Amino acid sequence: MQSLEEQVLAALSQLSLSEEGPDVVSAGQVYDVVATGGAVRVLLDTEHLSDELQEALAGAITPLVEALPGVERAVVKPRPQSIAKRAALPGVRRVVGIHSGKGGVGKSTVTVNIAVALAAQGFSVGLLDADVYGPSAPTLLGVTGRAEMTADGDRIEPREAYGVRMMSLGLLLPEEQALIWRGSLIDEGLPQLFYDIDWGELDLLLVDLPPGTSDVHMAVAQSVALSGVVTVTSPGQVAIDDVRRGLEMFADLAVPCLGLVENMAGVSCRSCGHVGALFGAGGATELSRQTGLPLLAQLPFMPDVAVGSDTGHPVARDATGHGLHFHTLARSVADALKLTEQEEVSR
Numbered sequence: 001m002q003s004l005e006e007q008v009l010a011a012l013s014q015l016s017l018s019e020e021g022p023d024v025v026s027a028g029q030v031y032d033v034v035a036t037g038g039a040v041r042v043l044l045d046t047e048h049l050s051d052e053l054q055e056a057l058a059g060a061i062t063p064l065v066e067a068l069p070g071v072e073r074a075v076v077k078p079r080p081q082s083i084a085k086r087a088a089l090p091g092v093r094r095v096v097g098i099h100s101g102k103g104g105v106g107k108s109t110v111t112v113n114i115a116v117a118l119a120a121q122g123f124s125v126g127l128l129d130a131d132v133y134g135p136s137a138p139t140l141l142g143v144t145g146r147a148e149m150t151a152d153g154d155r156i157e158p159r160e161a162y163g164v165r166m167m168s169l170g171l172l173l174p175e176e177q178a179l180i181w182r183g184s185l186i187d188e189g190l191p192q193l194f195y196d197i198d199w200g201e202l203d204l205l206l207v208d209l210p211p212g213t214s215d216v217h218m219a220v221a222q223s224v225a226l227s228g229v230v231t232v233t234s235p236g237q238v239a240i241d242d243v244r245r246g247l248e249m250f251a252d253l254a255v256p257c258l259g260l261v262e263n264m265a266g267v268s269c270r271s272c273g274h275v276g277a278l279f280g281a282g283g284a285t286e287l288s289r290q291t292g293l294p295l296l297a298q299l300p301f302m303p304d305v306a307v308g309s310d311t312g313h314p315v316a317r318d319a320t321g322h323g324l325h326f327h328t329l330a331r332s333v334a335d336a337l338k339l340t341e342q343e344e345v346s347r
């Protein structure tokens, strides 16, 4: 079955602004199509388009796309100039960002546990902890010390934990210098960092992004071609509103959202087993309904997850008990990315 993006592209390849001219897709006027659930963004390649032509295109494309089944709203925008040069990472099949609207919802915990689960399932997985404001992957994976260079002194050697190749800003930046470094690191260092690490061949590189919307997200989207983002949220309304802003930002950057993960979606009473709400209830289900984005997982509050995070022993190292939640989520992510399919990778 064609994805909504493919259906939109097929419809647009029937549209031409002049009688004899090529259709808008063959003419290179459409840069990308990003569907966030039923909301579709068509990004125009505006380099050779006058303002009048852009307006005419938007006027013709919007009703055409909105007439397609499953489309609730179409927005036609110029593509962000800044992402023109993003490229595939050599040897890496997919790069996926893990994102949250606000801090403390468990984004890093979810990232690390997905990575460990996928590695246990036989995928080659890397993790780049790009959370400039609070890099926590070293603690969560029990990695200590500082980053080191490869033998030839050319690149940064990733560390390995639970079968995951990882690197973190926390291993690269001396703590007391982190604040001073931040500005230049975001603009110059972070985009380069993707290429400076000797990842080898990976099925998937997960990038732990900072919470919210910031220059870091822009810098990452400019640096590499992201296959998508997974958005982690707690169930309350405030968290959900922040998520919406994040989803809009990624859609504007032509990065699709693969789905939502609702974390700490409830807590079970130790004596009676009843699962009660912890941070509000139902928000992610409602957001999934409104946007059409899949709800990839609803993870309860699990005390052993918190202990595992603090001690560097992620629960997903076992596919049993609470680790099973993350193994199931990891499989959904692998399916969304078609990781089991064979394909050519750029070297």
Ligand SMILES: Nc1ncnc2c1ncn2[C@@H]1O[C@H](COP(=O)(O)OP(=O)(O)OP(=O)(O)O)[C@@H](O)[C@H]1O
Pocket: 100, 102, 103, 104, 105, 106, 107, 108, 109, 110, 131, 134, 136, 210, 211, 263, 264, 299, 300, 301, 302, 303, 304, 305, 306, 307, 309, 310
């Ligand atoms: N499902 C869960 N059950 C129990 N504890 C959890 C769960 N998810 C996360 N935690 C705990 O919640 C705290 C916050 O998690 P984490 O650091 O992963 O959040 P974050 O969203 O990455 O935060 P920030 O973006 O501010 O760094 C940690 O102490 C973690 O162990």
